[in-house]
Amino acid sequence: MSLFSPLLEQLVHALRCLPGVGPKSAQRMAFHLLARERDGGRYLANMLQQAMELIHRCKQCQGFSEKKICDLCTNPRRDHAILCVVESPADVMAMEQTGYRGLYFVLHGHLSPIDGIGPSEIGLEKLKKFLQEISPKEIVLATNPTVEGDATAQYIVQLTKPFQIPCSRLAHGVPIGGEIEFVDGNTLAHAFAGREIVS
Amino acid sequence: MSLFSPLLEQLVHALRCLPGVGPKSAQRMAFHLLARERDGGRYLANMLQQAMELIHRCKQCQGFSEKKICDLCTNPRRDHAILCVVESPADVMAMEQTGYRGLYFVLHGHLSPIDGIGPSEIGLEKLKKFLQEISPKEIVLATNPTVEGDATAQYIVQLTKPFQIPCSRLAHGVPIGGEIEFVDGNTLAHAFAGREIVS
Structure with a gap:
């Protein structure tokens, strides 16, 4: 052309x-x-x-910011007792929509030894330091529900054991507004196992 | 957000x-x-x-260029005996794919009195000057096959009458690789009217 x-x-x-x-x-x-x-x-x-x-990565949460420590980390109105670990900055945006108002840690990826991405590449040393600083009451591992995301979450669970902080994962289930007919079997099995008594 | x-x-x-x-x-x-x-x-x-x-508009053809007169207008290997009038710079790219190697004039729009776009807004005065300069042997009016495009072509036909240069329009017909079943009736009628004896 x-x-x-x-x-x-x-x-x-x-x-x-x-x-x-x-x-x-x-x-x-x-x-x-x-x-x-x-x-x-x-x-x-x-x-x-x-x-x-x-714009560089925040020294604490690794989120993008033009400041050394980003506005989110320094905001006193955020709940410092809960930390959400996500794979990407876009996931922070998604989590904000849920009404979550705690802190974040952005991995910028997931563990993938085959691509040479180990714990240091996704900043897990920084995560440890961050935990020591804020000592939250809960860590929400909001990595993607994929093989790599699950492995990364599992690794972080092991890593944070010495801190004795409870770790949680997002629930699996039927999406709101979806049709049960089109939900895959694995997800539906999770939804069934996690069913709740309503009356 | x-x-x-x-x-x-x-x-x-x-x-x-x-x-x-x-x-x-x-x-x-x-x-x-x-x-x-x-x-x-x-x-x-x-x-x-x-x-x-x-990048501004070429003083001759109105195409985008960082020079006063664009490379296309000054290229001695282009055929100066034929001028193709198109609505947009993207149409120049499309026409180049046909193997056409003459000159162009880019209108950057079409006549649309309701939007306040008259002959001077699409540079028809410049087109007249350009015609006087190069006096081509044919003008191909490759405006879009829409009501506005057809009206613009018709206006240019009237405008160029004093120059006594033959004006042509692109042929309508069945697109190559298309299926006759899905060609609209109007196009098919044009294709039928323009049918060619092949043996």
């Missing part, structure tokens, strides 16, 4: 570093910005530059 | 100026860049900044 403008071609190429953006979308984005959103494009350039330079 | 990092929040907001990017995709893009593509993010910021400042 030749665009007859080397700079335009470079812009299209650069846009492809965004996830889910192929050559056609990148071209559409470039034309859209040039035709109708010059100010938006300038603003995006500025924000990208600042964010790439200034 | 609170991200606990004002800068991250601003980045997510800025990414939403891209077409087809909603709040969830913008968040995913921001996290992806911060976690795995810092260099890509910096490159994109740089390219965006340069493109927004330097």
Whole structure:
């Protein structure tokens, strides 16, 4: 594809570093910005530059922040007695929707020895230090319900045994608004085992 | 949605100026860049900044270029005897795939009096000047096969009458690889009317 403008071609190429953006979308984005959103494009350039330079991982929870210790960790209104361990910053957003208002620890991944990702790569040493500092009353292991997520949770359970802090996992069950017909057998078995008396 | 990092929040907001990017995709893009593509993010910021400042419309064909007259217009290997009028820069890319190697004129829209888009908004004065300069042997009106596109083509036919240059429109017909069953009646009627003797 030749665009007859080397700079335009470079812009299209650069846009492809965004996830889910192929050559056609990148071209559409470039034309859209040039035709109708010059100010938006300038603003995006500025924000990208600042964010790439200034945003780093919080020294405590490993969440993204432009401060050394993020606003969430320093917020006195958060419940410091409960710590939720998640795999990604997007999971923090998801957990916030539940009304959870404790602290977080972001692993930025899960244990995967085959890919060379061990305990130090996901910051488990930092997690230990964090636990010593805040000594919470409960750790919620909200890693994904996958083989790797479960293994990571299991590893953290072992790791935190000396601290004698109870660890919990999110419940499995039938999703709200879902249809039982389409729920997989494994999930349904969990839902059955965890059934509750209602009357 | 609170991200606990004002800068991250601003980045997510800025990414939403891209077409087809909603709040969830913008968040995913921001996290992806911060976690795995810092260099890509910096490159994109740089390219965006340069493109927004330097890319303008070519004085001749109105296509996007960082030069006053774009590479396409100045390329001596392009056929100056044929001019293709298109609605958008993306249409130039599409026409290039056909093997067409003449010149272009990009309208950046179509006539739409109800939206206040008249002949001067789509640069028809420039088109006249361009025609006087290059005096092509044919004008291909490759505007979209819509009511507005057809009206725009018709307007250009009237406009170019004094130049006595033959104007053509792209043929309508059955798309290659399509199934006749699913072709709409109007298109099929055009295809039937334009049928060719093959033996």
